Amino acid sequence: MKFFVDTADIAAIRELNDLGMVDGVTTNPSLILKSGRDILEVTKEICEVVSGPVSAEVVATEAKDMIAEGLKLAKIAPNIAIKVPLTWAGLTACKAFASEGHMVNVTLCFSAAQAILAAKAGASFISPFVGRLDDINADGLELIDDIRTIYDNYDYKTEILAASIRNVNHITECAKIGADVITAPPAVIKSMASHVLTDKGLDQFLKDWAKTGQKIL
Secondary structure (H helix, E strand, O other): EEEEEEEEOOOHHHHHHOOOOOOOEEEHHHHHHHOOOHHHHHHHHHHHHOOOOEEHHHHHOOHHHHHHHHHHHHHOOOOOEEEOOOOHHHHHHHHHHOOOOOOOEEEEEEOOHHHHHHHHOOOOEEEHHHHHHHHHOOOHHHHHHHHHHHHHHHHOOOEEEEEOOHHHHHHHHHHHHHOOEEEEEEHHHOOOOOOOHHHHHHHHHHHHHHHHOOOOO
């Protein structure tokens, strides 16, 4: 499973990338706002750090304007994935971009029916939002499972990019289901290394080591 990091924080991206934990990056208008930087500038810098797909999102709501914005974003770097919302206008833009050979990430997916449309429109990635469905007492992981089944049934090439990942359980369950990619904040990815028994075991090892009176360095 590929790991995309969901942030526009260059320092966080560099840290994870240096460890080989980044296969791509996803951004959105909220993350750009949080970065406090110009979208073109920060996206270009991210593309210089990461060799994999970097999603940059359009903000227009009409297909014609989405296409114009997306083509401008695509000029930033060859690894840009143009990100469009799962609306009819977004699907229209997706088809136009895909027809010209651009990677497209169709975002804000909340149903299997929407995911079918995105695949037929030529999306490179479909981004179902796990956590946001959980927030309304729906089952976000069930949606990932449904999309996996449908895509496998018809050999759709669109990759399932599980988004709105809130915790480690979301990541491991998505991996078990067969999501192609997860995108998560840096803190969630780093928390995968944590376990209470690891901490407890390390604490005991250090206490025992201190009792030996030895040093390695």
